[in-house]
Amino acid sequence: MKTVEMKHLSAYYGTFKAVEDISLTIRPGMVTAFIGPSGCGKSTVLRCLNRMHELVPGARSEGAVTLDGEDIRGEGVSPAEVRRVVGMVFQRPNPFPTLSIFDNVAAGLRLEGRHPKDEIVDRIEAALKRSQLWNEVHDRLDAPGASLSGGQQQRLCIARTIAVEPAVVLMDEPCSALDPIATLRIEELMRDLADTYTVAIVTHNMEQAARVADYTGFFSIEEAGAPGKLIEFAESSHIFVNPTDERTERYISGRFG
Amino acid sequence: MIPNEQSTFGRPVARNRLVKDRLALIAMYGAVIVSIIPLVLIVWFLVVRGVGAMSWEFLTSSQPLTYVRPGGGALNALVGTAYMVGLASLISIPIGIAAAVYLNEYGRGAFAVAVRFFTDVMTGVPSVFVGLFVFTLLILETPLGFSAIAGGTALSLIMLPIVIRSTEEILKLVPQPLRDASYALGATKARTTMRVVLPAARSGIATGVMLAVARAAGETAPLIMTALGSVQLVTKWAAPISALPLYIYDGARNPFPAGQERAFAAAAELVAIVLILTVIARWLASRQPKGARP
Numbered sequence: 094m095k096t097v098e099m100k101h102l103s104a105y106y107g108t109f110k111a112v113e114d115i116s117l118t119i120r121p122g123m124v125t126a127f128i129g130p131s132g133c134g135k136s137t138v139l140r141c142l143n144r145m146h147e148l149v150p151g152a153r154s155e156g157a158v159t160l161d162g163e164d165i166r167g168e169g170v171s172p173a174e175v176r177r178v179v180g181m182v183f184q185r186p187n188p189f190p191t192l193s194i195f196d197n198v199a200a201g202l203r204l205e206g207r208h209p210k211d212e213i214v215d216r217i218e219a220a221l222k223r224s225q226l227w228n229e230v231h232d233r234l235d236a237p238g239a240s241l242s243g244g245q246q247q248r249l250c251i252a253r254t255i256a257v258e259p260a261v262v263l264m265d266e267p268c269s270a271l272d273p274i275a276t277l278r279i280e281e282l283m284r285d286l287a288d289t290y291t292v293a294i295v296t297h298n299m300e301q302a303a304r305v306a307d308y309t310g311f312f313s314i315e316e317a318g319a320p321g322k323l324i325e326f327a328e329s330s331h332i333f334v335n336p337t338d339e340r341t342e343r344y345i346s347g348r349f350g
Numbered sequence: 351m352i353p354n355e356q357s358t359f360g361r362p363v364a365r366n367r368l369v370k371d372r373l374a375l376i377a378m379y380g381a382v383i384v385s386i387i388p389l390v391l392i393v394w395f396l397v398v399r400g401v402g403a404m405s406w407e408f409l410t411s412s413q414p415l416t417y418v419r420p421g422g423g424a425l426n427a428l429v430g431t432a433y434m435v436g437l438a439s440l441i442s443i444p445i446g447i448a449a450a451v452y453l454n455e456y457g458r459g460a461f462a463v464a465v466r467f468f469t470d471v472m473t474g475v476p477s478v479f480v481g482l483f484v485f486t487l488l489i490l491e492t493p494l495g496f497s498a499i500a501g502g503t504a505l506s507l508i509m510l511p512i513v514i515r516s517t518e519e520i521l522k523l524v525p526q527p528l529r530d531a532s533y534a535l536g537a538t539k540a541r542t543t544m545r546v547v548l549p550a551a552r553s554g555i556a557t558g559v560m561l562a563v564a565r566a567a568g569e570t571a572p573l574i575m576t577a578l579g580s581v582q583l584v585t586k587w588a589a590p591i592s593a594l595p596l597y598i599y600d601g602a603r604n605p606f607p608a609g610q611e612r613a614f615a616a617a618a619e620l621v622a623i624v625l626i627l628t629v630i631a632r633w634l635a636s637r638q639p640k641g642a643r644p
Contacts, residue, residue, distance in 0.1 A: 148533060150458065177536035187527040191549040201535040250531070257535065 094121035094291050095161045095178070095260040097142055102156035103320070104137050104146055111137045113320035115156070117310055119261075121291045124283055126306035126329070128299055130344070133312040134321025135295045139263050142293065143179035144172040160260065177201075180254035184266040186246035188238030188253070195234040197249055201257035220256035224248045225282060244275025251282060255290070262286055264294040268301065280305050299345055303333045311341045393621075400618025403611040409619070413581045413592075417601070417609030424616040426583040427597035430498065431620075434577060434593055435567050437502025438509050443559055446513025447548075453514070454521040455543050466518075472511040480507045481572035489576065496590040501577030508569055509562040516558025520551045553634045560631030564624045570595035594620040 097119040104112045112134035119125045119142075127135035140146040141154050144165060158165050165175045180201075188197045198217045202208055208216075217234075221227040226248040230241070238249055247267060254262060264283070268276040283305050286292050296302050302309050310326040325338045336342045408423035449469075453462055484504040488494050524547050532542040548555070573579075578590040579600060594616050601613025 143534065145530065145533060148530075172533075173536045173538050175536075176534055181530075181534035183527055183530060183534075185527055187525075187531040189528065189531065189546060189550075191552075200532075204535060204537055204541070253531075253535070 094289065096121050097179075097261055097291060097293070098157075098159045098162075099138070099141075100157045100159070102138065102141060102154060102158060104134065104141055104154040105152065106149060107151040109318075110320040112312070113322055115323045117323060117326045119291055119293050120308065122287055122289075123307040124287045124292045124294065124305050125308045125310070126302035127293070127295045127310045127312060128297075128302050128344075129312035129321070129324075130314070131297075132317070132321070133314050135310075135312045136265050137321070138312070139181075139265055139293060139295050142261070142263055143176045143181055145176070145181065147172065177205075177257060178259050179261040179263060180257065180259035182247070182250050182254055182262065182264040182267045185270050186243055186250050188241070188246050188249050190237070190239045192238055193235045194230050194238050194241070194249060197238040198252045198256050201253060205257070216256055217252075220252040223255060223285070224252035225278060226252055242275075244271050244278060247271060247275070247279060248282070251279075251286075255286070259290065261291040261293065264292070266295050266297060269297060276301070299333070303329055309333070311336075311338075311344060313340055313344065396614070396618045396621055399611075399614040400621075401615075403615035404618055405615075408612070408615050412583045413597070413612070414608075415581060417604045417606045420608040420611075422612065424594065424597050424612065424619060426580060427592040427594045427616060428619070429583060429585065430501075430577065430580075430591040430593040430596075431567055431623075433498040433587070433591065434502040434505055434573070435563060437498065438505035438566050439559075439563055441503070441506035442509040442513050442562070446510050446559075446562075447517050447555060449510075449514045450517035450521060451543055451548070453518050455539070455547065469511045469514050472507070473515065476571075477508055477569055478571035480504050481575040483507070484572065485575040494588060496576065496578035497586075497588045498577060498584075498591045499587050501573050501591065501593065504572035504576045505566040505569060508572060509566045512562040512565060513559055516561065517551075517555050520554030520558065521547060523554070524550050553636075556634040557631040560627050560634070564627045564631075567624060567627070568595060568620060570599055574599075594623075 099115050099117055102112070102115040103110060115138055127138060129135050137146060142158055142165075146152050146154055160175075160178065164170070165179075189200060192200065195217060198220055199213055202213055202216060218227065218231075221230065226245060229245060230236070230249075238246065241249060247270075251262075251267075268279050271279065280301060283292055283294065287307075294302075294306070306329045308326065309329045309332040311324045311332060312321050313324050314321050325332060325336060325341045327337070331337075332341060333345060336345065405423075407421065409428075410425060411421075411423040412426040413424065414420075414422040449465070453466060457465065481504050484500055484507070488500045488503060489496060494500060528546055528550060529542055532546040533539075537545070573593050573596050577593055577596065579592045579596040580590045581592070584591045597616045598613045598620065601609040601616065604610070
């Protein structure tokens, strides 16, 4: 578990400023949620935390992101190193279609390339158990990852992410392609993961943030084309019960956005 | 036949729209039939003229020394086609796939635009000019002479743009979230390309490659000036060699019935080879990983 800290983070796509001057701290052992209307830059902020943002042609960012005080864009730090410490789960389940269930979870470990075979087997079993998928797949680990249902695929992606034992797990709207029951299982999983990982999620679903997150950040834009800004960041109980900012209050009560 | 007014759920439909509907349908059926006629005629012609002349002897023996003599076969041409298409594949498939990976995964800016433009131009270059180019480059300028090497080189220039463009189109279809999944695990770009993007695209790439091979197997013009042709079974790389299209061309334009008959049999053989390659390509393209959901 590591503490993620953003200081005056701004992110751009070419000349377009997507988010402006974000400063907040994501605490270890907690679930932190980012909410806000579409286009407010909450996913962009999340993608800055493991340097996925810079994969988009023309994208760049300013300000600092640190892991326990260490700059993730410091000299000599490669994006690949950062992403091994800061894992990510995506909006749509994206298991590798040509790989089996076993090989999907092993993909990250094999990148490190120095684990004995029985250690890999043990760690895959542990990751699948932790992601609540083991009981459903233990007798068909050779089946293709794409043969699972959507909710199972997403849990497979979570297993793949935690198999390499990162310090931070980022989730970008991980339930938006899933039905309510699959969503519930992922939400339980998020709570469980927070025992040993720093967890940050982006969600469109305010109820989800209220159910799952210890801390919630509300992002918004003043008008189309303006950069997204962090309006309020506080404990979820505060944000959803007694928000300080009037814009937060309007958003969570459904009168805006 | 067409009612004056048709009632659908109690609502009238204008007569002229029904007429237009029928006319469009008739026009489409007509177009389908017209476009099938040449295809059916070609196959019928080949079956009647070619398969009749086909025999075990034809598949396993070479051309008689004169066209007048009956019998013999096209083994010399089949071997030549295998040599030259094989060499062309060895050259153009790795280079073509690598170039397509560059264009789709790495290429930015003016250089990539230029490469894509010249690839398109190469696709449109008449194949006889490709033959002339290799003739000038390898046969006039080097001691190599007419050979399988020169012929294979010419065929590789025909195949290269097809491999590049078809592979690039397939790589474009590999979804970005799949690449993201690999990057998010800490994979480098090179590893993502080799282990995730290319495997995900392999059946589509195989289809494109097979179509390029089929195209090269049927090319005549570039071989006339590079492989020249031979009536004997040649297994050397640096000597004039025959190929199925050359064999057909030679046999069909000579006045002796035995030679013409062999040309038809060779044509049937060539079409069968191309058909088999196309079926393999279709099969590879339709193949999904076992048990995968669409």
